[in-house]
Amino acid sequence: MGLGVDFRNRIARRASEEIYNGMVVNLGIGIPSLVPNHLPKDMMVMFHAENGITGMGATPEKGQEDENLCNAGGFPVTLNQGGSYCDSAISFGMIRRGRVDITILGSLQVSQQGDLANWIVPGKKVPGMGGAMELAQKAKKVIVLMNHCDKAGNPKIVTNCTLPLTSSACVDMIITELAIFTVTTEGLRLTELFEPYDLRDVINKTDCEFTISDNVRKIIY
Structure with missing residues (x-):
């Protein structure tokens, strides 16, 4: 299976299963921004963005974008009924007070201990860390959505982040296109596999040791 739109939406759909009614959820750019498209229409979730939105809706249809309404990555979003705006100071205050139930982020690397490296490649220009540092520390649950390997084929799940x-x-x-891991006090545990991949695919593309759940779920959507 190619790493195209279907692959990205499969990851986003699996991430949506971690969201429950009434939650406040922060989304990073890239694959995480697709998550709202996979939630039940009647679910009440308040999506939060560091630039000062609580209550973001799904991605607008082409031609229906509001140039003044975007997420923290600058991409167009919609606003659900009951949504609100605030300045970035209040938005970051929500994060630092632990008001965000889940943050769903992209990443460049994740270690077997759950260390996160997602803000810079040395030598590359970036606008800044954004809210990732606060979100990673203060959100009640941190979920990473990413390709299992980088463009050069190097594993992004590693023993120690470089x-x-x-x-x-x-x-x-x-959550990657291959599998789902949970981070435990003993390290990574493989809990789910996406069709058509198997355990050998994951082992070959993961640069650290991990344990395997007794009942590995096979995801077929």
Whole structure:
């Protein structure tokens, strides 16, 4: 299976299963921004963005974008009924007070201890860390959505991160196009596999040791 739109939406759909009615959820850019498209229409979830929105809706249809309404990555979003705006100081205050139930982020690397490196590749220009540091430390649950390997084929799940850390020991769950891991006090545990991949695929593309759940779920959507 190619790493295209279907692959990205499969990851986003699996992440949506971690969200429950009444939650406040922060979404990173990239694959995480697709998560609202996979929630039941009647579910009440308040999506939060660091730039000052609580209550983001699904991605607008082409031609229906509001140029003044975007997420923290600058991409168009919609606003659900009951949504609100605030300045970034209040938005970050919500994060630092632990008001965000789940943050769903992309990443460059995650270690077997749950260390997160998602803000810079040395030598590359970036606008800044954004809210990743606060979110990784203060959200009640941290979920990472990413490709299992980078463009050069190097594993992104590693024994120790070689890129600058955003935060240490903060990740609770990793979802890639191959598999789902939970982070435990003993390290990573493989709990689910996406069709058509098997355990050998995951072992070959993961640069650290991990344990395997007694009942590995096979995801077929």
